[in-house]
Amino acid sequence: MKFKHLYLLLAILGFAYTWYFNIQFYLTETDTSITNFITLTKTTLPAQSIVADLSVVVITFLVWMIYESFKLKIPFWWVIIPLTFLVAIAFSFPLFLYMRANRLEKIEFEKSYN
Numbered sequence: 771m772k773f774k775h776l777y778l779l780l781a782i783l784g785f786a787y788t789w790y791f792n793i794q795f796y797l798t799e800t801d802t803s804i805t806n807f808i809t810l811t812k813t814t815l816p817a818q819s820i821v822a823d824l825s826v827v828v829i830t831f832l833v834w835m836i837y838e839s840f841k842l843k844i845p846f847w848w849v850i851i852p853l854t855f856l857v858a859i860a861f862s863f864p865l866f867l868y869m870r871a872n873r874l875e876k877i878e879f880e881k882s883y884n
Contacts, residue, residue, distance in 0.1 A: 774871035777864045784860030828859050834867050844873045 795810075796802050811821050832851065837845030847869070852861040 780864035
């Protein structure tokens with residue numbers, strides 16, 4: 771199995787795992803607004819720690835992802851930005867790694883035929 775397939779599998783897992791809990795939130799809460807969702811992430815110190823941790827990870831990922839996308843000329847790289855916030859970093863990060871692996875394969879293929 772190529773690493774790109776592992777990345778794709780992890781993206782699917784990241785989508786399913788995070789959205790399982792998001793769906794639980796929508797099924798159990800009476801106030802399902804984004805404001806309430808964000809407020810609930812601040813209810814405990816461990817939750818605040820995780821939010822702080824993920825915030826730094828997201829910023830670092832986006833900076834690197836944009837740089838890498840321009841460097842490798844990855845098509846449709848920009849779609850990762852909204853997916854990071856609309857779905858989850860657990861989905862968008864491995865999805866970007868999959869896109870990057872595809873681009874690197876294409877570059878390698880083009881080099882071998884030139």
